[in-house]
Amino acid sequence: DQQVKQNSPSLSVQEGRISILNCDYTNSMFDYFLWYKKYPAEGPTFLISISSIKDKNEDGRFTVFLNKSAKHLSLHIVPSQPGDSAVYFCAASDGNQFYFGTGTSLTVIP
Amino acid sequence: ETGVTQSPTHLIKTRGQQVTLRCSSQSGHNTVSWYQQALGQGPQFIFQYYREEENGRGNFPPRFSGLQFPNYSSELNVNALELDDSALYLCASSKDSNSYEQYFGPGTRLTVT
Numbered sequence: 108d109q110q111v112k113q114n115s116p117s118l119s120v121q122e123g124r125i126s127i128l129n130c131d132y133t134n135s136m137f138d139y140f141l142w143y144k145k146y147p148a149e150g151p152t153f154l155i156s157i158s159s160i161k162d163k164n165e166d167g168r169f170t171v172f173l174n175k176s177a178k179h180l181s182l183h184i185v186p187s188q189p190g191d192s193a194v195y196f197c198a199a200s201d202g203n204q205f206y207f208g209t210g211t212s213l214t215v216i217p
Numbered sequence: 218e219t220g221v222t223q224s225p226t227h228l229i230k231t232r233g234q235q236v237t238l239r240c241s242s243q244s245g246h247n248t249v250s251w252y253q254q255a256l257g258q259g260p261q262f263i264f265q266y267y268r269e270e271e272n273g274r275g276n277f278p279p280r281f282s283g284l285q286f287p288n289y290s291s292e293l294n295v296n297a298l299e300l301d302d303s304a305l306y307l308c309a310s311s312k313d314s315n316s317y318e319q320y321f322g323p324g325t326r327l328t329v330t
Contacts, residue, residue, distance in 0.1 A: 111259070139317050150221065150307055150321030151260070196259050200317060203273050205250075207259030 110134045111199050113208035121216050126184040128211050130197035133178065137199040137206075142171060142182045145194045145210070154195075155182070187215045221310050221322035229328045230298050238293045238325045242310030248272070249291040250319060251283060254305040266291055267314040295327075303329045 112131045120126045128142075138159045143151035157164040157171045157180075164171050170183045180197055194210045222241045230236050242249050248267045252260035262275035266285035280296040289310070295302055305326050309319035 113259075141317065143321075148323060150309070150323050152321070153318055156317060198259075204262040204265070204275055205260075205319070207252075207261070209257065209259045 108133075109209075110137075111197060111206045111208040113197060113211050115211050116209070117212040117214070119214045119216060120187045122189055123186045126182075126187045126191065126213055126215070128182040128184075128195050128197075128213065130180040130182075130208055131178060132180065132199050132206075134199070134201060134206075135175075135178070136201045138202060139200040140171070140173060140180050141198045141200075141205075142169075143196045143198060143207075144191075145196065151196055184213075187213075189215045189217050191215050221308060221320050223306075223308055223322040223325050225325060226323070227326045227328075229330065232298055232300060232329055234298050234329075235294065235296045236298060236327060238295075238306050238308075238327070239290070240293070240308035240310075240322055241290045242308075243320050246310035246312055246320070247289050248311045248314045248316070249285055249289065250309045250311070251291070251293045252307040252309065253277070253302075254307060254324070255301075256304070260307055263293065265314065272314050298329045300329050303327060 141156040142154040145151045198205045198207045250265040251263040254260045264274040265272045269285045285291045305324040307324045309321045311319045
């Protein structure tokens with residue numbers, strides 16, 4: 108049973124606009140959430156994370172929002188750049204292991 | 218600082234055979250986790266090794282086994298290969314078993330025919 112879900116397999120955004128990637132989870136015991144970015148033929152690269160005690164974390168153009176009551180996580184990229192085109196995975200930890208979503212392929216159109 | 222490396226890059230095996238995949242962790246990291254990523258799916262946790270001991274296991278059968286060596290490099294062994302074992306196998310290293318930040322290698326693409 109998939110405990111972390113990314114319901115949008117793909118997303119296209121114009122350069123300079125905002126990209127919003129969404130993630131839902133089912134396990135209320137998750138205490139830490141992460142976003143990874145993956146280019147073809149490379150392993151996932153850590154992007155940004157958030158603890159369950161926070162509702163927002165910012166790092167430059169990337170902001171992660173956590174809504175615990177809705178069990179929903181989102182990643183905002185502003186402004187989007189062509190180099191952001193990649194597959195984005197959200198992941199959640201219950202302290203024992205990480206659970207990954209199926210990924211969203213982001214294409215930023217120049 | 219050397220990143221996480223994995224070998225081989227690609228591998229083709231026949232059903233029923235055994236395979237060993239290798240991972241060298243990032244310098245200064247003592248924890249290695251292995252993941253299986255099937256086509257169109259996210260990485261699924263297989264197990265973690267911390268200081269040469271298994272430190273957590275996902276929902277994978279015993280024919281998936283591993284080792285970690287004193288230099289913290291690691292092996293993933295899969296016995297009695299099945300067609301469904303075809304996937305990208307990723308290893309990730311972290312500074313210790315409590316660290317949330319993992320650094321992934323590029324993966325080994327295993328095809329079972």
